[in-house]
Amino acid sequence: MPRPRTPQPPVRLRAARMLDVDKGELVAPGDLLIEGERIVEVAPAAVPPDTVEIDLGDLTLLPGLMDMEVNLLLGGPDHRSPLNPVQDDPAVRTLRAVANARRTLRAGFTTVRNLGLFVQTGGLLLDVALQKAVDLGWIDGPRVVPAGHAITPTGGHLDPTMFQAFAPHIMPLTVEEGIANGVDEVRKAVRYQIKHGARLIKVCASNGVMSHTGPAGAQQYSDEELRAIADEAHRAGRRVAAHCMGDRAIRAALDAGIDCIEHGFLASDETLDLMVERGTFLVATTYIADGMDVSKAAPELQAKAAEVFPLAKATIRLAIERGVRVACGTDAPAIPHGRNAKELIALVDRGMTPLAAIRAATTVAAELIEADDRGRLEPGLLADVIAVPGDPLTDIGVTEDVRFVMKGGQVYRRPPSPETGSL
Structure with a gap:
């Protein structure tokens, strides 16, 4: 079994856009509520009071x-x-x-x-x-x-x-x-x-x-x-x-x-x-x-x-x-x-x-791989989320410029900032 993790507060992940892979459309803004390792809501109307917000600015969210x-x-x-x-x-x-x-x-x-x-x-x-x-x-x-x-x-x-x-x-x-x-x-x-x-x-x-x-x-x-x-x-x-x-x-x-x-x-x-x-x-x-x-x-x-x-x-x-x-x-x-x-x-x-x-x-x-828990940004699926600049539907090359990586609700890469540098 995976080692027990200290319970983390919910995360609201926001960006300028996100890709609906099934519809083939960019949705603005990109807005996901994540609890634990899964996405629980898209474009939430309200979030729990202890939610941590990550605002990625002018980036596009994609599934991992x-x-x-x-x-x-x-x-x-x-x-x-x-x-x-x-x-x-x-x-x-x-x-x-x-x-x-x-x-x-x-x-x-x-x-x-x-x-x-x-x-x-x-x-x-x-x-x-x-x-x-x-x-x-x-x-x-x-x-x-x-x-x-x-x-x-x-x-x-x-x-x-x-x-x-x-x-x-x-x-x-x-x-x-x-x-x-x-x-x-x-x-x-x-x-x-x-x-x-x-x-x-x-x-x-x-x-x-x-x-x-x-x-x-x-x-x-x-x-x-x-x-x-x-x-x-x-x-x-x-x-x-x-x-x-x-x-x-x-x-x-x-x-x-x-x-x-x-x-x-x-x-x-x-x-x-x-x-x-x-x-x-x-x-x-x-x-x-x-x-x-x-x-x-x-x-x-x-x-x-x-x-x-x-x-x-x-x-x-x-x-x-x-x-x-x-x-x-x-x-x-x-x-x-x-x-x-x-x-x-x-x-x-x-x-x-x-x-x-x-x-x-x-x-x-x-x-x-017969995995129905990933590949889309939808409620109930694993919070495997990346962010790239621009519009990947017109320029696939932006997938080489990944600025943010989340896997299972954990952040492994985020854009650099003057305060923290890059993760």
Whole structure:
């Protein structure tokens, strides 16, 4: 259970405007009454006598944003060494995540999916530990939906020894750490993640741009293995997200009943239509086609990126046109933690309206994680609220300039003032 907090007085949060995400309209003024961790009233006619007022002036209130693909255990401070993913021990890696979590929250992202560890941990689910520390109030960070270890075949895209092209028997990894081959092993791997706190399952269904073991998009798990993973997860009430780029691999994932496709860079028109028909989510991570630094990658991987990234931009444009359910996800640290709003700007660049991009990071993301307590500024929902300058419906770029962050009624960032400076 979270540690008991000293009862706080109600808060009236005011700003010049607020966004009604469902109507797609700015409401003036923005005026919320918050008690505890929830919004209790919009535009209250009266407030309790002990209410504390926070007046943000000429800002716009938005629901806290959500990033559906991050890995807080990687990247962040002092990650210059390309061997960092295999040099950090679990303790250092967890401390790295503390810094990344704080940066992400201060950027206005109040919920994230931590989508699959792929490091040696001795079977520890570090993202579950991070989630617990955040929920208990020990550290500042977004609400974390952890996937535990990504399930991947030997040599698969999320086998960490593949990324560094290690020699045989260097850094052996276990089924508990996600390296699983065959139906029996993948079922065991899924069960282990769920037993120890994973709230969804991440599977590596295809090769990736940075894979040394074949072309981008090549299917890695067999159809039978993918079906077993989905079956095992669904029987436990967990959704499945698949790292998946190639068209055939995406079709296999859809046929297996997988709920969400990550990247989907090489999907055909017909496959996108099938995703619409089945209601499958797409987390396109499209900004990495613009902003991922591949300059230190091997020449063959740079060539692969030069070929795939333009195709990826075209695919998300088609997905948006066809009405695929696109949720916001960055693949941070493929782009740096704290720059998550770059994905919203990229989605608008690919054809989304600013409102649709905001929904991708609020209401659609909430649907993806089956959370009906966030994503809107409405009575009864969590008081996850951010504030930006200007009008995000005409300039999505303002989401990069978050001035105020509240999560669960607690303030984590506020505009600077001469008296207090910035929080």
